[in-house]
Amino acid sequence: MTEQSGSGRITANDVARLAGVSRSAVSRAFTPGAYVSRDTRAKVERAADLLGYRPDMLARSLTTSRTFLVGVITTHLDNPFYATLLQRLIEEIQRAGMAAVTFIADETSNDERISQLLSYRVDALVLTNTSLSSKMSVRCARGDTPVIAINRYLEVDNIVSVTCDNELASAAIGKLFVKKGRRRIAYMAGEPDTSSSRDRERGFRAGLSELGATLHSSAVGNYSHDGGVRAARELLSSSVRPDAIFCANDLMALATVDVARKDFGLDVPGDLMVAGFDNSDAAAWATYRLTSVDQNIPGMVRSAVEEIEAAVVERGRMRRRVLIPPTLVERESTGGPKSIDEPKYGS
Amino acid sequence: MTEQSGSGRITANDVARLAGVSRSAVSRAFTPGAYVSRDTRAKVERAADLLGYRPDMLARSLTTSRTFLVGVITTHLDNPFYATLLQRLIEEIQRAGMAAVTFIADETSNDERISQLLSYRVDALVLTNTSLSSKMSVRCARGDTPVIAINRYLEVDNIVSVTCDNELASAAIGKLFVKKGRRRIAYMAGEPDTSSSRDRERGFRAGLSELGATLHSSAVGNYSHDGGVRAARELLSSSVRPDAIFCANDLMALATVDVARKDFGLDVPGDLMVAGFDNSDAAAWATYRLTSVDQNIPGMVRSAVEEIEAAVVERGRMRRRVLIPPTLVERESTGGPKSIDEPKYGS
DNA sequence: TTGAAAGCGCTAACAT
DNA sequence: ATGTTAGCGCTTTCAA
Numbered sequence: 185m186t187e188q189s190g191s192g193r194i195t196a197n198d199v200a201r202l203a204g205v206s207r208s209a210v211s212r213a214f215t216p217g218a219y220v221s222r223d224t225r226a227k228v229e230r231a232a233d234l235l236g237y238r239p240d241m242l243a244r245s246l247t248t249s250r251t252f253l254v255g256v257i258t259t260h261l262d263n264p265f266y267a268t269l270l271q272r273l274i275e276e277i278q279r280a281g282m283a284a285v286t287f288i289a290d291e292t293s294n295d296e297r298i299s300q301l302l303s304y305r306v307d308a309l310v311l312t313n314t315s316l317s318s319k320m321s322v323r324c325a326r327g328d329t330p331v332i333a334i335n336r337y338l339e340v341d342n343i344v345s346v347t348c349d350n351e352l353a354s355a356a357i358g359k360l361f362v363k364k365g366r367r368r369i370a371y372m373a374g375e376p377d378t379s380s381s382r383d384r385e386r387g388f389r390a391g392l393s394e395l396g397a398t399l400h401s402s403a404v405g406n407y408s409h410d411g412g413v414r415a416a417r418e419l420l421s422s423s424v425r426p427d428a429i430f431c432a433n434d435l436m437a438l439a440t441v442d443v444a445r446k447d448f449g450l451d452v453p454g455d456l457m458v459a460g461f462d463n464s465d466a467a468a469w470a471t472y473r474l475t476s477v478d479q480n481i482p483g484m485v486r487s488a489v490e491e492i493e494a495a496v497v498e499r500g501r502m503r504r505r506v507l508i509p510p511t512l513v514e515r516e517s518t519g520g521p522k523s524i525d526e527p528k529y530g531s
Numbered sequence: 532m533t534e535q536s537g538s539g540r541i542t543a544n545d546v547a548r549l550a551g552v553s554r555s556a557v558s559r560a561f562t563p564g565a566y567v568s569r570d571t572r573a574k575v576e577r578a579a580d581l582l583g584y585r586p587d588m589l590a591r592s593l594t595t596s597r598t599f600l601v602g603v604i605t606t607h608l609d610n611p612f613y614a615t616l617l618q619r620l621i622e623e624i625q626r627a628g629m630a631a632v633t634f635i636a637d638e639t640s641n642d643e644r645i646s647q648l649l650s651y652r653v654d655a656l657v658l659t660n661t662s663l664s665s666k667m668s669v670r671c672a673r674g675d676t677p678v679i680a681i682n683r684y685l686e687v688d689n690i691v692s693v694t695c696d697n698e699l700a701s702a703a704i705g706k707l708f709v710k711k712g713r714r715r716i717a718y719m720a721g722e723p724d725t726s727s728s729r730d731r732e733r734g735f736r737a738g739l740s741e742l743g744a745t746l747h748s749s750a751v752g753n754y755s756h757d758g759g760v761r762a763a764r765e766l767l768s769s770s771v772r773p774d775a776i777f778c779a780n781d782l783m784a785l786a787t788v789d790v791a792r793k794d795f796g797l798d799v800p801g802d803l804m805v806a807g808f809d810n811s812d813a814a815a816w817a818t819y820r821l822t823s824v825d826q827n828i829p830g831m832v833r834s835a836v837e838e839i840e841a842a843v844v845e846r847g848r849m850r851r852r853v854l855i856p857p858t859l860v861e862r863e864s865t866g867g868p869k870s871i872d873e874p875k876y877g878s
Numbered sequence: 879t880t881g882a883a884a885g886c887g888c889t890a891a892c893a894t
Numbered sequence: 895a896t897g898t899t900a901g902c903g904c905t906t907t908c909a910a
Binding site: 192193236238239240241242243246251260261262264267268270271274275278283284285286287297299300301302303304305323326327328361409413418425439442443445446447465466469470471496525 | 539583585586587588589590592593598600607608609611614615617621622625628629631632633634635644646648649650651652670673674675757758773785786788789790792793794812813816817818839
């Protein structure tokens with residue numbers, strides 16, 4: 185067993201010496217589409233294995249200006265949807281042979297984080313549930329760093345937004361309520377200044393009016409459980425109580441079910457139908473059996489990473505918006521699945 | 532407004548030219564403890580601001596052999612505890628001026644991920660809910676890369692494990708059940724081959740026997756909700772049903788409450804007391820009000836990052852194990868908080 | 879205190 | 895197909 189003398193980093197030189205070839209031969213052996221003879225490649229690989237050598241990505245990046253690093257900025261992960269989204273995104277990035285440098289957005293220090301990521305020369309930037317200041321947008325553009333936004337539609341140039349079709353799915357929920365005979369239909373908004381919350385409200389209203397119904401009341405729950413508790417109390421305290429509530433995410437919908445049962449003694453779905461958004465794990469739990477919208481996270485992250493790969497090679501302009509078709513998942517909180525022969529929307 | 536001619540990356544040379552100083556002056560202006568006159572520093576800073584310059588971390592790392600990159604390997608984030616842990620860990624890493632390169636462990640490709648991180652010359656490696664093969668352990672040691680394990684105690688050299696005091700907290704739960712008058716007390720294990728699940732069982736048994744009680748039955752729920760459902764059905768189907776179950780995490784405990792109520796029509800805590808571990812958000816929800824153990828995630832990640840910083844400067848041997856004191860959070864699932872004057876354990 | 883020069887580990891253009 | 899040479903952008907001795 186040949187050993188390395190100076191403990192510490194093993195370099196291409198060490199491998200070259202051991203294999204009896206030049207440094208460039210070693211480099212070529214580790215470069216996918218390079219001219220190396222079967223023979224030298226074998227020698228290099230054996231030597232590399234022996235020494236436990238692996239090219240230094242930093243040094244490599246310095247010459248290739250490809251780091252295989254993707255910067256990811258996300259929010260707090262208390263919301264399980266964000267957690268799952270981040271997990272799948274990271275997995276997809278690593279499946280594509282890259283690595284994710286992840287930051288949690290401070291909201292206040294968002295620009296600083298992006299600047300930091302840029303100093304690592306990330307090949308691309310992915311923003312999940314986060315915005316981009318126009319200042320940073322131009323810095324990314326100048327550095328030729330493609331930016332992909334997931335789950336937020338950003339009105340900024342040179343950025344591709346990947347979201348599910350919030351309007352379509354929300355309209356489907358609205359129509360579901362009406363078909364189930366509900367008439368006092370309420371909406372619980374997420375964070376009011378996000379595109380997702382606005383799109384969901386717009387779609388929901390459209391779905392209602394398509395069947396001749398109209399919104400009875402609404403409140404803001406800020407996408408959090410606590411906010412959902414407050415908003416649910418507000419809605420249900422009304423003198424004319426709603427008989428159906430569409431919450432802009434599951435966290436608020438679960439809170440709404442809790443409040444309806446515990447604080448108001450209501451039966452779900454008898455007295456009150458509730459629907460959410462995200463199809464989180466808890467939506468399927470026996471206690472809730474919550475109707476919800478599956479955003480197709482795998483589809484979203486796949487699109488996002490495809491956009492990254494395209495942008496990295498093309499270096500050109502990018503598509504502005506990608507819409508992922510969601511799926512409505514009906515459970516007992518809206519009276520259970522509809523009859524089997526009724527067609528689902530979406531593909 | 533002076534602008535940069537060649538769009539693309541701005542280098543120290545550009546700044547030097549604009550500021551009328553040398554490259555090294557620029558470098559020194561960006562190096563905390565370096566000899567630069569107030570005057571040149573000011574000139575450099577102004578020029579850098581104007582150009583939007585920021586030192587290239589990759590190039591810098593190549594000479595300093597400090598990347599300010601921390602490799603993080605974690606598991607699936609379906610478990611909200613892992614999600615919160617990861618979030619806080621990343622936040623703590625970025626507060627320390629470093630960046631986290633995050634991978635989701637494939638279990639099968641764990642070694643490959645670590646090797647990949649090593650090729651980025653990460654300053655340290657953090658494993659959360661993950662193991663380390665002895666092969667990789669020696670590669671880390673050879674490269675002088677410190678390894679910190681969170682939430683797993685690993686029997687490997689040169690590694691520091693940060694966990695909460697699982698045994699202490701679990702013993703407290705055991706004693707709580709006995710004090711509340713329960714005698715048919717069961718344990719629901721997590722993944723059987725993890726140190727956390729084993730330590731919790733050991734502590735729980737110890738707590739019981741300390742008050743003269745003994746374990747009635749046990750099952751394995753693998754730390755998942757589905758697993759918890761199955762294990763709860765198993766335990767509650769017994770001819771002599773348990774009247775208290777300690778689940779090794781909240782996900783399983785919530786599942787147990789659901790099963791007890793929905794499938795067996797039991798009252799919690801009347802017919803069955805349930806306690807969990809992690810003090811996840813859902814444990815506080817009105818439907819569950821679950822007694823649980825708060826592992827003090829902020830304390831865990833703070834210790835972990837302190838260990839990183841210490842290891843990076845010292846390059847010496849490290850402490851083997853850090854125990855974080857947890858807190859018992861009593862809620863209605865075990866009959867509500869005890870009287871106010873009864874002392875809590877831990878600090 | 880500052881600038882000039884060397885080099886971190888690698889890849890790529892050029893010769894062979 | 896292989897080796898030689900010249901950098902990638904930075905820090906850091908070494909002189910001045």
